Amino acid sequence: MILPIGHEEREVRRLPWVTFSLIALCAIAFLFTGVRAPGAAQTAFERWGLVPSALRARGFVTHMFVHVGWLHLIGNMLMLLGAGPPVEDRYGRAMFAAFYAISGVLAAAVYAAFAGDPTIPMVGASGAIAGVLGAFMVRFHRTRIRFAYFFLFGLRPAWGTFEAPAWVMLSAWFANELFQAWLGNAVGIAGGVANWAHVGGFAFGVGAACALRALRFEERWIDPGVEARITRFSANPALEEAMAARERGDLPDAIAMLRSEWERSHDDGIALALWDAALESGDAASAAPAMLAAVRAAAQRREHELALRHWSELSDHAPHALAEPAMLLRFAPLLLARD
Numbered sequence: 001m002i003l004p005i006g007h008e009e010r011e012v013r014r015l016p017w018v019t020f021s022l023i024a025l026c027a028i029a030f031l032f033t034g035v036r037a038p039g040a041a042q043t044a045f046e047r048w049g050l051v052p053s054a055l056r057a058r059g060f061v062t063h064m065f066v067h068v069g070w071l072h073l074i075g076n077m078l079m080l081l082g083a084g085p086p087v088e089d090r091y092g093r094a095m096f097a098a099f100y101a102i103s104g105v106l107a108a109a110v111y112a113a114f115a116g117d118p119t120i121p122m123v124g125a126s127g128a129i130a131g132v133l134g135a136f137m138v139r140f141h142r143t144r145i146r147f148a149y150f151f152l153f154g155l156r157p158a159w160g161t162f163e164a165p166a167w168v169m170l171s172a173w174f175a176n177e178l179f180q181a182w183l184g185n186a187v188g189i190a191g192g193v194a195n196w197a198h199v200g201g202f203a204f205g206v207g208a209a210c211a212l213r214a215l216r217f218e219e220r221w222i223d224p225g226v227e228a229r230i231t232r233f234s235a236n237p238a239l240e241e242a243m244a245a246r247e248r249g250d251l252p253d254a255i256a257m258l259r260s261e262w263e264r265s266h267d268d269g270i271a272l273a274l275w276d277a278a279l280e281s282g283d284a285a286s287a288a289p290a291m292l293a294a295v296r297a298a299a300q301r302r303e304h305e306l307a308l309r310h311w312s313e314l315s316d317h318a319p320h321a322l323a324e325p326a327m328l329l330r331f332a333p334l335l336l337a338r339d
Contacts, residue, residue: 002147002149004146005146008144016084018097019080022084022100026076033067045066049123050063050111050122051118052115053118061105067125084096087139099131103208106127126201130199134206134208135209137206140166141167144163145166146162149161178199236269242254251281259286271287285320
């Protein structure tokens with residue numbers, strides 16, 4: 001037995017909400033279809049799964065959220081949790097959601113076309129996840145994946161870990177799935193694994209990922225927006241220069257640069273940096289107007305918790321800045337609700 005336990009692409013630029021949502025939906029669906037008496041569970045699989053001999057349009061989608069048991073669910077979700085976040089991060093949430101859905105639908109279509117026994121329902125997210133694995137292999141082909149293994153040689157167990165590039169292990173996995181699918185059809189044995197769905201999903205994932213790379217999809221449409229949001233503050237030369245001055249111990253010069261930049265741009269990031277530097281210098285009152293502006297901006301964006309945190313800091317270090325009647329009226333209901 002060989003199981004993937006990690007890889008080098010652990011850091012992402014944004015939380016993978018689509019991946020997390022898919023995992024949650026599969027878990028919720030399992031609670032309604034998986035934890036039942038054996039007869040009821042089988043009925044659920046026939047109703048929501050994909051049955052090639054009795055195709056229904058909804059089955060091409062609903063089968064992705066139904067699983068046979070806990071091991072089936074957990075195994076698929078661990079694979080999705082491993083490969084999904086880096087692919088979602090590079091392709092963006094909307095594209096990743098579409099990519100996942102199309103992978104699942106096409107995987108189901110391939111299974112319906114080549115299934116050895118068309119009466120057996122196909123359930124599970126593995127076809128869609130195979131598409132994600134295909135994209136992972138193309139996008140991160142050199143990434144080293146860490147595996148744990150356990151084998152029995154007679155009565156002697158052997159276990160440990162090893163690493164291998166993504167393109168090697170995922171290519172081998174695909175070749176095995178293709179062989180198992182062909183063998184099942186050749187000998188007329190329908191197993192409990194939808195190998196044809198894995199083949200279809202993975203093939204689509206590889207092809208689509210190659211197309212996206214050829215179109216420079218990430219560079220043109222994903223990276224500019226993401227990087228602009230992530231580096232919006234660090235890319236500000238005035239902020240970088242002020243931070244460098246603080247690191248040198250020249251706090252007055254840093255405060256002067258930050259104040260000048262805030263008066264020019266009224267940027268929230270500059271305001272917070274100015275407030276932090278003023279606190280360090282023991283003169284919070286001088287940065288109170290900037291912090292108060294950050295409070296107003298957060299309130300206008302309806303980021304109430306953030307506004308209240310800034311408000312609390314002002315009340316602790318510059319209480320006179322909170323005497324503005326309009327601000328008191330704005331925050332009174334929020335403060336009462338919190339209490």
